[in-house]
Amino acid sequence: MIAGSPEAAAIAMGSTLLIPFALAGLALINVGMVRSRNAAHIMMSSLCVIGIAAIAYFVCGFSWQGVTGAPGFALHIGGKPWDWIAGLPWFWRGLDWTGSPAALVIFMQIFSVALAAMIPLGGAGERWRLIGICASTAILAGLIYPVFAHWVWGGGWLAALGVNYGLGHGFVDAGGSGPIQAVGGLTALVMVWLVGPRRGKYTSDGMPTAIPGHNAVLVLFGCLLAWIGWTGLNSAAAILFSGIDPRQLPLIAVNTMLGAGAAALATAVVTNLRFGKPDASLTANGWVAGLAAGSGACAFVPPASAILIGLVAGAIVPVAIENLELRLGIDDPGGAVSVHAIGGLWGVIAVGMFGRFLPVSVFYTPAKTTELSNSGQWLAQLIGVATLLGCVLPFTYGANWVLNRFLPYRVAPDGERQGLDLHELGAGAYPEFMTHTDEFLQR
Amino acid sequence: MKIAGLLLLPAGWLLALLAVILLRTEASRGAFVLAGMGVQVLAVVLIFRAHRLPRGGHL
Numbered sequence: 001m002i003a004g005s006p007e008a009a010a011i012a013m014g015s016t017l018l019i020p021f022a023l024a025g026l027a028l029i030n031v032g033m034v035r036s037r038n039a040a041h042i043m044m045s046s047l048c049v050i051g052i053a054a055i056a057y058f059v060c061g062f063s064w065q066g067v068t069g070a071p072g073f074a075l076h077i078g079g080k081p082w083d084w085i086a087g088l089p090w091f092w093r094g095l096d097w098t099g100s101p102a103a104l105v106i107f108m109q110i111f112s113v114a115l116a117a118m119i120p121l122g123g124a125g126e127r128w129r130l131i132g133i134c135a136s137t138a139i140l141a142g143l144i145y146p147v148f149a150h151w152v153w154g155g156g157w158l159a160a161l162g163v164n165y166g167l168g169h170g171f172v173d174a175g176g177s178g179p180i181q182a183v184g185g186l187t188a189l190v191m192v193w194l195v196g197p198r199r200g201k202y203t204s205d206g207m208p209t210a211i212p213g214h215n216a217v218l219v220l221f222g223c224l225l226a227w228i229g230w231t232g233l234n235s236a237a238a239i240l241f242s243g244i245d246p247r248q249l250p251l252i253a254v255n256t257m258l259g260a261g262a263a264a265l266a267t268a269v270v271t272n273l274r275f276g277k278p279d280a281s282l283t284a285n286g287w288v289a290g291l292a293a294g295s296g297a298c299a300f301v302p303p304a305s306a307i308l309i310g311l312v313a314g315a316i317v318p319v320a321i322e323n324l325e326l327r328l329g330i331d332d333p334g335g336a337v338s339v340h341a342i343g344g345l346w347g348v349i350a351v352g353m354f355g356r357f358l359p360v361s362v363f364y365t366p367a368k369t370t371e372l373s374n375s376g377q378w379l380a381q382l383i384g385v386a387t388l389l390g391c392v393l394p395f396t397y398g399a400n401w402v403l404n405r406f407l408p409y410r411v412a413p414d415g416e417r418q419g420l421d422l423h424e425l426g427a428g429a430y431p432e433f434m435t436h437t438d439e440f441l442q443r
Numbered sequence: 444m445k446i447a448g449l450l451l452l453p454a455g456w457l458l459a460l461l462a463v464i465l466l467r468t469e470a471s472r473g474a475f476v477l478a479g480m481g482v483q484v485l486a487v488v489l490i491f492r493a494h495r496l497p498r499g500g501h502l
Contacts, residue, residue: 078464165463193494206495329495376469382476383459389483390456394449 008239011246012104015235019111022229023050023118028222029288030122033213033281033334037419038126040429045121045130049137053114056142057106061113063088065146067102068155080164082157086150101240108236109149112180113141115233119184122334124191124409126198127416130424132409139399140187148392149179153241158387161380168377171384172355174242174252175234175295177347182388185292185341188332190397195410197331199417208325213333216280223264223287230291231256238299248299255298256291259310263290266314274318282321285335286314289343296347300355309350313343345385352381448489455482 027046031039066072066086074081088102097103117137121128151158152173162170173179202208213219234252238244244252267286268278293313294306301309320338324330330337355377403409415423422428462475 080464161463167463193490196494328491330491376472379463379469379473379476382473382480383463386456386459386476386480386483389480389487390452390454390459394452397449 006099008246009099009104011249012236012239013107015232015239015249016104016108016111018232019108019115019229019236021225022115022233023111025222025224025226025229026115026118026122026288028218028225029284030118030125030222030334032215032218032220032222033122034125035211035419036214036430037421037428039214039421040425040427041130041420042121042125043429044425045125045128045133046118048130048134049117049121050114052134052137053117053141054110056138057110057113057146058092059142060090061142061146062092062102062106062109063090063146064143065105065109065150066154067105068153068159070102070154072150072155074157081160083155083160084151084157085147086154104240105153108240112176112233112237113145113149115229116145116180116184116187117141119181119336119340120188120191121336122339123188123332123336124195125333126420127195127411128191128409129407129411130420131407132195132404135403135407136187136191136400136409139403140183140396144187144392144396144399145179145183148183148388151387152179152384153237158380158384161383162376166376167380167383168352168374169380171380172242172300172351172377173296173348173384174238174244174299174351175230175256176237177292177294177296177344177351178384178388180233181292181295181340181344182348183344183392185337185339185344186388186393187396187400188336189330189341190393190400191409192330192332192337193397194400194404197329198333199413201331202329206329208331211333213281216284219281219284223260223284226288226291227257227260230260230295234295234298237295242299244299251303252298254303255301255306256294258303258306259294259298259313260287260290262307262310263287263293263314263317266311267318270315270318274322279318282318282335285321285339286317289313289317289339292340292343293347293350296344297351297355300351302356305350305354309347309354312350313346316342316346345388348381348384348388349378352378444489445493448486448493451486451489452483455479455486458482 031042072083072086074083117140150156158171161167231253235249264287268283271279271282290310290313317338458479459476462472466472
């Protein structure tokens with residue numbers, strides 16, 4: 001069975017059908033991590049994010065992402081083409097829906113872009129207005145995500161660093177540690193910066209107070225759903241964007257499982273050493289960080305390396321969450337910045353450190369790919385990290401800063417005290433079972 | 444401080460890109476790419492500091 005064959009396309013479609021489990025899992029994690037007064041708002045926001053992301057991707061997102069070999073715009077610097085954006089028609093006009101690579105990519109990416117757009121909900125939840133969530137999602141899904149995904153997966157300049165400048169195989173990312181996880185996580189960081197911490201999170205002397213989430217069971221069950229979804233995500237992306245032979249899917253699946261499991265265990269051990277008991281919500285964060293970090297290299301590393309990548313991700317997460325909250329004033333109830341931004345960036349770097357297999361893009365000519373070596377792969381991955389920090393982060397900040405001026409993202413203080421369920425939706429998630437109290441907040 | 448940080452982020456990125464375009468050896472490219480990322484780390488620190496709540500300024 002060869003990559004690009006009808007069988008491979010069918011398997012990619014089957015794998016793609018698992019990705020909605022990742023959306024459901026992430027939504028449950030985000031819901032469980034917030035207080036009960038905001039639970040329905042987070043779930044409602046997740047549905048809105050999925051809808052807006054899909055529509056924005058339909059309107060213009062895919063036309064700017066494209067697929068390798070499709071029409072695009074390239075700058076020529078030093079005699080080398082720098083393909084920076086695709087130029088397909090808006091609204092998917094003229095698309096061949098009968099098994100074309102573009103149709104498969106759209107089918108998979110419409111879920112991936114929604115996953116990336118849901119990540120910021122975990123960071124800025126409990127004080128981010130629904131209208132702001134919708135506006136920010138449109139920017140992410142319609143512009144930022146597609147452009148970066150074009151650079152990585154659409155034959156853009158990052159993917160061509162190997163062909164043009166001899167940097168290994170160019171920027172490689174099998175399952176989306178960079179385009180999905182890091183882009184979503186950095187957007188979460190921007191949102192946390194723009195909306196500020198929750199009311200009562202920090203005392204007058206700058207010390208953070210604990211505001212526990214309302215349902216650890218939802219969070220942990222969400223982790224299990226996310227694992228199923230991530231397995232499909234990694235498998236589909238590896239087939240569609242890295243030309244992986246579908247017979248390699250068992251390796252991708254076990255690497256996904258091993259990375260998540262190792263990360264969760266590492267987090268449990270670190271929190272046990274740090275606090276005397278393993279922390280459930282932080283361990284859940286570790287699990288998802290293992291999934292996020294393992295995505296990039298899942299198709300290119302042996303299982304032992306997948307475990308190592310997961311262990312590092314899981315050890316980093318609790319330390320990052322604690323220090324971001326304590327020292328840098330980042331109020332991130334779902335741990336989105338640590339899990340997806342830091343975990344995703346680590347996953348990108350890990351490809352350069354541990355990746356050993358030849359990625360052969362479906363659309364690259366074999367003559368070009370077989371001449372490439374692993375030399376310089378780490379540099380290509382670092383360029384990808386620099387691009388995420390130097391291009392995606394400031395652009396996301398600027399675009400959302402402008403939007404925030406016209407559509408204030410932060411809810412009014414009374415609305416935050418009341419809870420976004422009642423304030424924005426008019427009804428709570430648990431009207432008969434829960435009371436809303438502020439007993440743990442500073443007055 | 445925030446604006447300086449937001450300007451330094453693309454500056455570090457451009458430094459890394461120029462290293463790949465202008466330099467030939469892996470060592471020199473690596474050194475300049477790492478230098479560019481060092482600039483970005485500095486920029487991120489500046490932005491974090493700009494967004495910290497002042498003492499006594501809790502919500």
